[in-house]
Amino acid sequence: MTEPTTPHRVVVIGSGFGGLFATKTLRRAPVQVTLIDRTSHHLFQPLLYQLATGILSEGEIAPPTREVLRRQKNARVLVGEVTGIDLDARTVTSRVLGRSRTTPYDSLVVAAGSGQSYFGNDGFAEYAPSMKSIDDALRLRARIFGAYELAELEEDEAARTALLTFVVVGGGPTGVEMAGQLAELARRGLRGEFRSFDSASARVLLVEAGPALLNGFGERLSARTKQSLEKLGVEVRLDTKVVGVDAAGVDLHRPDGSPERVRAATKVWAAGVAASPLGGLLAGATGLGTNRSGQLPVEPDLSLRGHPEVFVVGDMMQLPGKPAVAQVAIQGGRFAARRISDRLRGRSGADTFRYHDKGMLATISRFRAVASVGPIRTTGFWAWILWLVVHLMYLIGFRNRLSVLMHWAVSFVGRGRAERTVTLRQAGLSANEAGLADHADEAGVARQG
Amino acid sequence: MTEPTTPHRVVVIGSGFGGLFATKTLRRAPVQVTLIDRTSHHLFQPLLYQLATGILSEGEIAPPTREVLRRQKNARVLVGEVTGIDLDARTVTSRVLGRSRTTPYDSLVVAAGSGQSYFGNDGFAEYAPSMKSIDDALRLRARIFGAYELAELEEDEAARTALLTFVVVGGGPTGVEMAGQLAELARRGLRGEFRSFDSASARVLLVEAGPALLNGFGERLSARTKQSLEKLGVEVRLDTKVVGVDAAGVDLHRPDGSPERVRAATKVWAAGVAASPLGGLLAGATGLGTNRSGQLPVEPDLSLRGHPEVFVVGDMMQLPGKPAVAQVAIQGGRFAARRISDRLRGRSGADTFRYHDKGMLATISRFRAVASVGPIRTTGFWAWILWLVVHLMYLIGFRNRLSVLMHWAVSFVGRGRAERTVTLRQAGLSANEAGLADHADEAGVARQG
Numbered sequence: 001m002t003e004p005t006t007p008h009r010v011v012v013i014g015s016g017f018g019g020l021f022a023t024k025t026l027r028r029a030p031v032q033v034t035l036i037d038r039t040s041h042h043l044f045q046p047l048l049y050q051l052a053t054g055i056l057s058e059g060e061i062a063p064p065t066r067e068v069l070r071r072q073k074n075a076r077v078l079v080g081e082v083t084g085i086d087l088d089a090r091t092v093t094s095r096v097l098g099r100s101r102t103t104p105y106d107s108l109v110v111a112a113g114s115g116q117s118y119f120g121n122d123g124f125a126e127y128a129p130s131m132k133s134i135d136d137a138l139r140l141r142a143r144i145f146g147a148y149e150l151a152e153l154e155e156d157e158a159a160r161t162a163l164l165t166f167v168v169v170g171g172g173p174t175g176v177e178m179a180g181q182l183a184e185l186a187r188r189g190l191r192g193e194f195r196s197f198d199s200a201s202a203r204v205l206l207v208e209a210g211p212a213l214l215n216g217f218g219e220r221l222s223a224r225t226k227q228s229l230e231k232l233g234v235e236v237r238l239d240t241k242v243v244g245v246d247a248a249g250v251d252l253h254r255p256d257g258s259p260e261r262v263r264a265a266t267k268v269w270a271a272g273v274a275a276s277p278l279g280g281l282l283a284g285a286t287g288l289g290t291n292r293s294g295q296l297p298v299e300p301d302l303s304l305r306g307h308p309e310v311f312v313v314g315d316m317m318q319l320p321g322k323p324a325v326a327q328v329a330i331q332g333g334r335f336a337a338r339r340i341s342d343r344l345r346g347r348s349g350a351d352t353f354r355y356h357d358k359g360m361l362a363t364i365s366r367f368r369a370v371a372s373v374g375p376i377r378t379t380g381f382w383a384w385i386l387w388l389v390v391h392l393m394y395l396i397g398f399r400n401r402l403s404v405l406m407h408w409a410v411s412f413v414g415r416g417r418a419e420r421t422v423t424l425r426q427a428g429l430s431a432n433e434a435g436l437a438d439h440a441d442e443a444g445v446a447r448q449g
Numbered sequence: 450m451t452e453p454t455t456p457h458r459v460v461v462i463g464s465g466f467g468g469l470f471a472t473k474t475l476r477r478a479p480v481q482v483t484l485i486d487r488t489s490h491h492l493f494q495p496l497l498y499q500l501a502t503g504i505l506s507e508g509e510i511a512p513p514t515r516e517v518l519r520r521q522k523n524a525r526v527l528v529g530e531v532t533g534i535d536l537d538a539r540t541v542t543s544r545v546l547g548r549s550r551t552t553p554y555d556s557l558v559v560a561a562g563s564g565q566s567y568f569g570n571d572g573f574a575e576y577a578p579s580m581k582s583i584d585d586a587l588r589l590r591a592r593i594f595g596a597y598e599l600a601e602l603e604e605d606e607a608a609r610t611a612l613l614t615f616v617v618v619g620g621g622p623t624g625v626e627m628a629g630q631l632a633e634l635a636r637r638g639l640r641g642e643f644r645s646f647d648s649a650s651a652r653v654l655l656v657e658a659g660p661a662l663l664n665g666f667g668e669r670l671s672a673r674t675k676q677s678l679e680k681l682g683v684e685v686r687l688d689t690k691v692v693g694v695d696a697a698g699v700d701l702h703r704p705d706g707s708p709e710r711v712r713a714a715t716k717v718w719a720a721g722v723a724a725s726p727l728g729g730l731l732a733g734a735t736g737l738g739t740n741r742s743g744q745l746p747v748e749p750d751l752s753l754r755g756h757p758e759v760f761v762v763g764d765m766m767q768l769p770g771k772p773a774v775a776q777v778a779i780q781g782g783r784f785a786a787r788r789i790s791d792r793l794r795g796r797s798g799a800d801t802f803r804y805h806d807k808g809m810l811a812t813i814s815r816f817r818a819v820a821s822v823g824p825i826r827t828t829g830f831w832a833w834i835l836w837l838v839v840h841l842m843y844l845i846g847f848r849n850r851l852s853v854l855m856h857w858a859v860s861f862v863g864r865g866r867a868e869r870t871v872t873l874r875q876a877g878l879s880a881n882e883a884g885l886a887d888h889a890d891e892a893g894v895a896r897q898g
Contacts, residue, residue: 040598041870057506059868064594066601066642067865076644079598096602097880135874145513149489149528152515153545193515195525399859399867406855410848416516418848419508421490425584431546 007032007074008344011092011105013082013278015042015065018111018314018329020396025337027072030344034103036094038081040064041134044395046326047404048131049174052140052268053181054189054420055411060400062134068396078103082112082278087285087307107309107340110278111333114315117272117293124245126433128167128267131174140268142422142430144182147265148202149427152194158263164202165264167250169242170271171208172215173362176225178268179206180364183232188415205235205262207242207252209271216323217360217372224379228364242271247435265434275316282312291318300352302336311336319355326394327358361387366412456481456523457793460541460554462531462727464491464514467560467763467778469845472524474786479793482524483552485543489513489528490583493844495775496853497580498623501589501717502630503638503869504860509849511583517845527552531561531727536734536756556758556789559727560782563764566721566742573694575882577616577716580623589717591871591879593631596714597651598876601643607712613651614713616699618691619720620657621664622811625674627717628655629813632681637864649682654711656686656701658720665772666809666821673828677813691720696884714883724765731761740767749801751785760785768804775843776807810836815861 008031012019015037023035041062050056066077080094080101085108092103116130129139144166151163164186168179186202193199206213206229212222213229213236226236237252244251249263275294283290286304290296295318296304302317304310313336314329335353342349359373363384371383388408392401410416422430457480461468464486472484490511499505515526529543529550534557541552565579578588593615600612613635617628635651642648655662655678661671662678662685675685686701693700698712724743732739735753739745744767745753751766753759762785763778784802791798808822812833820832837857841850859865871879 039873040594040876054508057508057868058870058872059503059506062870064642064869067869070642076601078602080602096599101602134870134872138872138874145489150545152525153527153529153550193513193519399863399865403852403855403867406852414848416848418852419506420513420516421507421511421583423507423583423587424488425587427489 008106008340009034009104010107010109010340011036011103012109012111013037013085013092014111014113014276014314015039015077016045016111016113016314016329017326018113018333019109020065020068020333021330022109022111022311022313022333022337023069023075024072025334026341027074029074029337029341031074031107031340033072033075034078034105035065035069035075036078036080036082036092036103037065038079039133040066040077040079042068042396043134045132046173046391047395048134048137049178049181051134051137051419052131052178053144053185054141054417055181056404056407057419058134058138060404060407061395063396063400085110085278085281085285087282087304087310090309105309107311109311109313109333109336109340110282110316111312111314111329112276112278112316113329114273114275114293116269117274118269119272121245124242124269127245127247127435128169128250128269129433130269131178138426139430139433140266141420142426143266143434144185145420145422146427146430148190148194148199150265152196154196160197161203162249162263163265164197164199165205165249165262166202166266166268167205167207167262167264168268168270169207169245169250170269171206171210171213171236171238172270173360175206175208175268175270176213176229176362176364176370178270179204179234179236180229180232183229183234184365185417187233189411189417191415200233203235203264204233205237205264207237207240207250209239209241211239213238214360214362214370217362217370218377221370221372221377221379225362225364225370228368228379232365245269273315279312279316282310293318301339302332302353303339311339319353323360325360328355330394331355361390363387457555457789458483458553459556459558459789460485460552461558461560462486462534462541463560463562463725463763464488464526465494465560465562465763465778466775467562467782468558469514469517469782470779471558471560471760471762471782471786472518473521474783475790476521476523478523478786478790480523480556480789482521483527483554484514484518484524485527485529485531485541485552486514487528487530488582489515489526491517491845492583494581495622495840496844497583497586498627498630500583500586500868501580501627502593502634503590503866504630505853505856506868507583507587509853509856510844512845512849534559534727534730534734536731536753536759539758554758556760558760558762558782558785558789559731559765560762560778561725561727561765562778563722563724563742565718566723567718568721570694573691573718576694576696576884577618577699577718578882579718580627587875588879588882589715590869591875592715592883593634594869594871595876595879597639597643597648599714601645603645609646610652611698611712612714613646613648614654614698614711615651615715615717616654616656616711616713617717617719618656618699619718620655620659620662620685620687621719622809624655624657624717624719625662625678625811625813625819627719628653628683628685629678629681632678632683633814634866636682638860638866640864652684652713653682654684654686654713656689656691656699658688658690660688662687663809663811663819666811666819667826670819670821670826670828674811674813674819677817677828681814694718722764728761728765731759750788751781751802752788760788768802772809774809777804779843780804810839812836
């Protein structure tokens with residue numbers, strides 16, 4: 001499979017968990033790896049909500065990919081948006097600043113991850129940003145802290161209430177963690193900073209279309225998560241659908257089918273996942289279909305049907321019963337990498353990917369998390385310690401671990417938020433996008449004396 | 450001067466050194482302080498270049514003003530762009546999201562600081578950002594690290610050289626510190642991360658129109674600073690004027706009058722200072738003139754002529770022989786605050802502001818700074834220790850001090866840059882502004898295979 005003189009060329013698309021772990025697993029293989037991603041960083045997505053709520057900085061959860069791979073001399077990192085994959089010519093096309101580059105491969109690992117799905121209501125995105133990238137989190141940070149700033153200026157009580165209402169859509173781990181942090185921010189983090197209202201009066205709603213939070217953790221943990229969030233002051237709305245989102249608020253369908261309007265300046269969308277459009281592109285080229293989430297069916301060894309040299313891992317692959325968690329991507333990336341090096345070395349190796357379920361974890365508040373790890377199903381302090389250890393373990397780099405630990409001490413033992421600074425440009429962009437500037441009258445928000 | 454029932458109302462414009470220290474000095478005075486600024490943070494401007502070069506995070510050098518003033522119950526913080534000051538009605542008008550607010554005052558402290566001056570060539574700003582706000586620094590961070598990313602993609606050697614050329618305009622402390630850090634980044638920070646070039650091959654030019662760097666530190670220190678920078682690999686160009694700046698580079702006038710064209714993707718402007726436009730506004734209202742830098746003449750007690758209730762402090766005030774450093778703003782802010790409380794308490798107090806020159810400091814590289822403090826005029830390690838202690842001392846908050854110290858260890862003892870993460874949006878905005886996308890052909894940069 002290799003040419004005699006040039007090493008086997010592996011192209012990895014995506015610098016998330018799948019792509020990064022595939023690349024790292026190939027560090028001693030006789031290959032030349034090219035990792036292509038449109039960003040220059042590896043994003044530790046499970047902590048994105050802490051960037052949005054001012055606990056951590058960009059650098060802590062998103063180290064530059066080339067710094068992570070500095071010592072791995074058989075890997076190079078290229079920034080570029082992948083626009084095409086030619087399965088016959090075995091090339092990947094990527095673009096930066098309007099210029100295209102074509103990179104040939106002998107083996108390809110597609111790990112482009114997923115974006116947020118608005119279930120066909122893409123218009124919601126403007127008003128209810130998702131939580132998938134650093135930009136998303138910075139946008140939300142600007143909106144969250146901006147809403148408090150505007151509330152301090154607001155003299156109309158109804159308008160102030162709307163500014164101090166936060167709606168999180170989606171009761172999965174991201175939604176639960178975000179709602180918990182928004183409540184902690186209101187009740188602890190911002191206490192005493194405002195003169196015209198008490199930050200603890202802020203309302204946080206968590207809206208879930210299904211009958212339970214944290215679907216997949218089991219009934220008991222779901223119920224206890226709901227209780228814990230309610231104790232924190234979060235209003236949990238189950239069996240409730242979001243049918244409209246605009247600058248001024250959200251329209252809900254209650255469980256009994258009756259409509260409800262909630263005026264809220266800040267909305268967060270954490271409800272659906274849609275695999276990278278590269279999935280659809282590969283589906284078209286191979287005649288395979290994707291599922292509702294845009295995921296591709298893969299062979300048992302994670303390769304693309306008819307293309308044993310192409311692997312699809314992480315959020316993009318469709319495997320029955322597989323949750324969209326980092327572990328699936330990490331294990332998939334490692335498996336694909338081993339498959340490539342096994343072939344090159346003429347070893348047989350494992351030809352079927354088996355996902356080792358390491359369980360699921362979600363934080364609710366400081367010192368409190370939910371854990372579903374093997375037979376252990378618990379909520380509370382020990383679950384939180386487990387959450388802390390596991391997250392520190394998978395963070396990249398000693399430096400970031402130390403720095404994150406310090407910021408957690410600041411926010412959880414203390415009550416501060418070290419990284420809540422919003423720039424003028426971020427605030428302005430965010431207010432424009434949120435429709436606060438244009439729709440201020442209609443929305444009744446941001447009115448000043 | 451006070452009404453019997455309502456406390457004396459002080460409005461402070463600006464949350465920089467002058468405004469913040471004025472507000473804090475009033476904490477025990479029988480007044481109600483309203484601090485108005487268009488941003489929600491107190492910016493520690495002397496470390497802005499470390500944000501731009503990936504050493505520190507936004508939160509570390511710009512804590513939220515209302516968090517700093519949380520316990521000062523006689524102070525409130527309002528976000529707003531000040532658009533007018535009515536000296537007769539004694540009101541300040543500010544705007545947010547198109548809505549105006551009018552805030553009445555009994556005493557006013559105007560500490561709106563300064564922006565960058567392009568000496569009439571405002572068109573340069575697009576291509577050579579200044580270093581005055583967090584947004585400026587983030588923009589520069591995106592350009593600096595983006596240029597390296599594009600260089601890794603570039604196959605044309607001349608174009609790559611242009612991407613790896615950094616021009617800093619202005620040989621004052623900011624320019625010197627920025628040039629030094631850019632050189633350290635190239636020689637140490639980024640070593641080993643790129644596969645198609647050696648980061649140490651990057652060129653850093655420091656262009657100064659006058660005959661010496663760090664004007665004000667004295668001839669000997671200027672010469673030694675130049676030597677140190679040159680040892681680091683910075684090309685120092687004295688007596689050299691920048692006559693043109695565009696997407697592809699800069700046009701210089703050499704000391705002998707001959708023209709020189711330097712192709713450079715990244716340009717930083719640190720050359721001139723222009724006081725806030727509020728200076729001109731007050732000048733118009735009082736019939737006073739401003740100087741070339743837009744600064745207002747003030748009475749010996751820092752008040753505005755004919756308006757003993759209005760104080761002008763920091764970069765906006767015109768005092769002979771006063772450098773534009775943080776100490777002038779801090780001492781001016783404190784003086785104005787004491788003047789207000791002395792009056793209210795019927796104490797005479799000092800009626801003439803005297804600036805206590807605490808000296809000047811600038812870093813060149815790790816372990817190396819220049820100090821001109823009283824009789825001490827030195828460069829090297831001990832100057833650097835002094836620089837470190839003084840900067841930590843004036844940083845706001847124990848938490849930020851600890852965190853900054855840790856990041857300094859990362860960058861100066863180690864060689865990493867913990868906070869160099871650039872988002873896709875920042876990179877895109879920055880490339881657009883820099884003209885990289887539009888002028889890529891002309892500039893010869895960002896060309897891909």
